[in-house]
Amino acid sequence: MDVRLVPLLITLRISAVYSGSHSLRNYYTAVSDRAFGLPEFYAAGYVDDTLIVRYSSDKDRVEAATQWMKDKAGPEYWEQQKQVMKGTEPVFKHNVKTAMERFNQSTGTHMVQWMYGCELGDDGSIRGYDQHVYDGREFFALDTEEWVYVPSVREAQLTTQKWNSPEVNAPERNKNYLENICIEDLKKYLSYGQAELERRVHPHVRISDHQSDDATELRCQAYGFYPREIDVKWVKNGRDDVHSEAAKEILPNPDGSYQLRVTAEITPSEGDSYAVHVEHSSLKEKLIVVWPGPNKDGQNMGIIIAIAVVAVLLIVAAVAGFAIYKKRAGKPDAGYTAAANRDSPPSSIVSA
Numbered sequence: 001m002d003v004r005l006v007p008l009l010i011t012l013r014i015s016a017v018y019s020g021s022h023s024l025r026n027y028y029t030a031v032s033d034r035a036f037g038l039p040e041f042y043a044a045g046y047v048d049d050t051l052i053v054r055y056s057s058d059k060d061r062v063e064a065a066t067q068w069m070k071d072k073a074g075p076e077y078w079e080q081q082k083q084v085m086k087g088t089e090p091v092f093k094h095n096v097k098t099a100m101e102r103f104n105q106s107t108g109t110h111m112v113q114w115m116y117g118c119e120l121g122d123d124g125s126i127r128g129y130d131q132h133v134y135d136g137r138e139f140f141a142l143d144t145e146e147w148v149y150v151p152s153v154r155e156a157q158l159t160t161q162k163w164n165s166p167e168v169n170a171p172e173r174n175k176n177y178l179e180n181i182c183i184e185d186l187k188k189y190l191s192y193g194q195a196e197l198e199r200r201v202h203p204h205v206r207i208s209d210h211q212s213d214d215a216t217e218l219r220c221q222a223y224g225f226y227p228r229e230i231d232v233k234w235v236k237n238g239r240d241d242v243h244s245e246a247a248k249e250i251l252p253n254p255d256g257s258y259q260l261r262v263t264a265e266i267t268p269s270e271g272d273s274y275a276v277h278v279e280h281s282s283l284k285e286k287l288i289v290v291w292p293g294p295n296k297d298g299q300n301m302g303i304i305i306a307i308a309v310v311a312v313l314l315i316v317a318a319v320a321g322f323a324i325y326k327k328r329a330g331k332p333d334a335g336y337t338a339a340a341n342r343d344s345p346p347s348s349i350v351s352a
Contacts, residue, residue, distance in 0.1 A: 021229060022048055022197065024186040025117035030092035032100065035109040041089040046117075047189045048197060049228060049252060055085040072192040099134050102155040110135055116174075118182035122281075128178030132156075144178070147171040200282035201226040201257055205289045207276055215265050218242075218291060220276045223259035231279040234264040237272060268294065 025046045031038050041057040044065075051065040062081040064070035095112045112134055119127040130142035140156040142149055148171055149160040163170040190197055203225035210217040222232050228250055234242035242264045250260050266274065278287040 021119060021121045021227075022186060022190055023117060023119040024182055024189065025115060028088070028092060028114040030089075030096050030112045032096045032108070032110040041092050043085060043088070047186065047193065050193070050197065050256075052189060052193070053081070055081070057089055060086075066193060066196070068193040068196065069189075099139070099155075102158070103134075112139075116178075118178055118186060120183060120186055126179065126183055128182065130174055130178070142171060142174060144175075147175055196256075197227075199226055202282040203230065203278060203280055203287070205276065205278055205287060207289050207291055209291065209294060211294055215267055216294060218264045218266060218274060220262045220289065221259065222262075222278060224253070224257045225259075225280055225282065226257045227281060228258050229281065230258070230260060231277075232260055232262045233277055234262065235275055235277050236266075238275070242266065242274065 023046075027042075027044045027046075029038075029042045031040060034040065039056045039058040041055075043055040044051060045053045052069045053062060054065055055062045062078055062085055064073065064078075092112060096110055099112055100106065100110055112132075114132050116130040117128070121127070128144055130144075132139045132141065138152040140149055140151045140153075140160050149163045151157045151160045162168055201224060203222040205220065205222050207218065207220045209219065218234055220232060220234065222230060230250065232248065234244060236242050244262050244264045248260060248262050250258050253259055262276070268274075274291040276289040276291075278289065280287075
C-alpha cells in the first residue's frame with residue numbers, strides 16, 4: 001500500500017532546533033473493487049519511515065501504529081480523526097469512479113492514490129509535496145515553485161483547471177498547509193516519539209572484493225545504522241571519488257535500522273589505494289574503511305579506521321538518552337487526515 005512517489009519540492013528557511021532531517025508523509029488509497037483483497041479505502045501517516053497512524057475501511061477505525069502515538073495523542077484526537085476519515089472515504093470511492101470515466105474505463109480493478117507531506121531538513125530548510133496517482137502512474141501534481149497544479153496526462157486537465165481556478169484556489173490553500181501546518185504537525189509528532197525517532201545508531205561497515213580477468217569489483221556494505229540518511233562512497237588515493245555502478249538504495253531492516261550496499265569496478269594500479277568514506281549523524285568524524293588489496297579468494301575484509309572511535313561511541317550513548325527536541329504543540333485536528341481540514345489540501349482529487 002505504501003507506493004513510493006517522487007516528490008515535487010519547496011525549499012524555505014526556518015529556525016531549526018532539530019537534529020537530522022525528518023518527514024511527515026500521508027498516503028490515501030482507494031480501489032474500484034476488492035479483486036486483490038485490498039480495502040476499498042486505506043489511509044496511513046508516516047514520520048520518516050515509521051508508520052504512526054492508519055485507517056482501513058475494513059476496520060472502520062483509526063489506529064495508532066506506535067506505542068508513543070497511542071500514549072501521547074488524546075481520545076479527542078482519535079475520535080476526530082475517525083470522523084474525518086468517515087467523511088473522506090466516500091469522496092475517494094467517488095474519485096475512483098470519476099477517474100475511470102476520464103480514461104473511458106467501465107470495468108477492471110483501478111486505484112487512486114494521493115501522497116502529500118513535508119520534510120524538515122537538518123539545516124532548517126523545509127520541503128513539501130502533493131502528488132496524485134492513478135493506476136500507478138502520476139495523474140497530476142503540485143508545482144511548488146509556481147504554485148499551480150500541473151496535469152501529467154491529458155485526462156487530468158479538467159481537474160487541474162478547476163483546482164487552479166480563482167474560485168477554488170487550491171494551490172494557495174495547500175501552500176499554507178505545506179509551509180506551516182504540516183511542519184507544526186511534524187514537530188509535534190517528533191516530540192511525541194523523540195526517544196525512537198531521534199536515536200542514533202552508528203553503522204557497521206565491511207568491505208570485500210571480487211576478482212575477474214580484467215577488473216576488480218569492490219563491495220561495501222553498511223548496515224545497522226539509524227537514522228536513514230547516510231553518505232557512503234569509494235575514494236581513490238584519499239581524494240578522488242570512484243564512480244559506483246550499483247544503485248545506492250537504502251533498505252530497511254526488520255529492527256528499524258537500515259542497510260546500504262555500494263559497489264565500484266576498478267583496475268588496480270601499483271601505488272593506488274582505495275577506501276570507503278562513511279558519513280552519518282551518529283559519527284562525530286568520518287569513518288574510513290580501507291581496502292587492503294586483492295585477495296585470491298576475493299573476500300578481503302576491510303580494516304576500519306575511525307577517528308576517535310571511543311569518543312563517537314560515548315556520544316552515541318549519550319544522544320540515545322538526551323532529548324534534543326523542544327516541544328511545540330501542533331493543532332489537535334491536524335494528523336495524517338489533515339487533508340480534510342479547512343487549511344489543508346482538498347480531499348476530492350478528481351471530481352469535476
